[in-house]
Amino acid sequence: MDTGVTVVGSGQVGGVPDVLRVTLGVEVMAPDVASAVARVGERTEAVVAALRAHGIEGSRLSTSAVNVFQHYREPGTDVAYQAQHTIQVESKDLTGFGALLNAAVDAAGNSLTMNGLQFDIEDKSELLVQARELAFQQARAKAEHLARLSGFSLGSVTAIAETQNHFPIRRAYNASKAAGFDAAINVTPGDSSVEVSLEVHFAWA
Incomplete structure (x- = not known):
């Protein structure tokens, strides 16, 4: 067993x-799977075309999910199928959320x-x-303190393990089945942060 001390900074x-990332979806109901797939495809294409006309580059539009499933209905009623297509949209215009959303609404309506x-x-x-530099400084300070408490001298680093996290600013909106938005809708970005944790093993000198 290695001697020394392991700390986390x-x-x-x-x-x-x-960058602003928005997750939009198109959702339709139809009496059969083929119709549901066709309709969601048409409306998704309309949304993508509207967003591109609004200035969103094709490389910043991507599909994140596609689902087709039988929609639950009460016994005795007609079967219906629901199709969904989810699109991840990225924009460098942090103040243009309202106009971007209106473009999508105009293209897909209540879908x-x-x-x-x-x-x-x-x-x-x-x-x-x-963040990594700060984490290592904190880890060394902890190790030096523990070394003094235990009567040892701190030696070299023998192992490091790193964990990263980032904390983007999120805003949640439920626009399902909405039929129009005020173009003056504005959202304000706050700070975003990243965090690094380091598990560092120091040998005794």
Whole structure:
């Protein structure tokens, strides 16, 4: 068994968000699977075209889920099928949420759903460097304190394990079956942060 001390240090650094991510969906009901799939496909294409016309690049539009299932109905009523297509939308325009949402509503109407939005930092590399440095400083300070308490001298580092977390600012909205939005809807981004935890093993000198 290695002698020494194992400690955990953490460092958290905040930054200003530079990307807005919105999760939109299109949801339709139909009496058969083929119709449900066809209708959700048409309306999804309309939403994507509207978003691209609004300035969203194709590389910032992606499908995150597609579902088709039988919708529960009371016994004795006609069977219906529900189709859903969920789209992840990214925008660098942090203040254009209302207009972007209106573009999607105009394209899909009451078929549009929205699962929420988040503000995030696209490139976290520099924040991670800073958080890692803070985490290591905290780990060393803990180890030095424990070494003094136990009457040992701190030696070299023999092992490090890292865990990363990031905390984007999230806003949740339920736009399901809504039929129009005020273009003046504004959302305000706050700080987003990343956190690094380091488990560090120091040998005794």
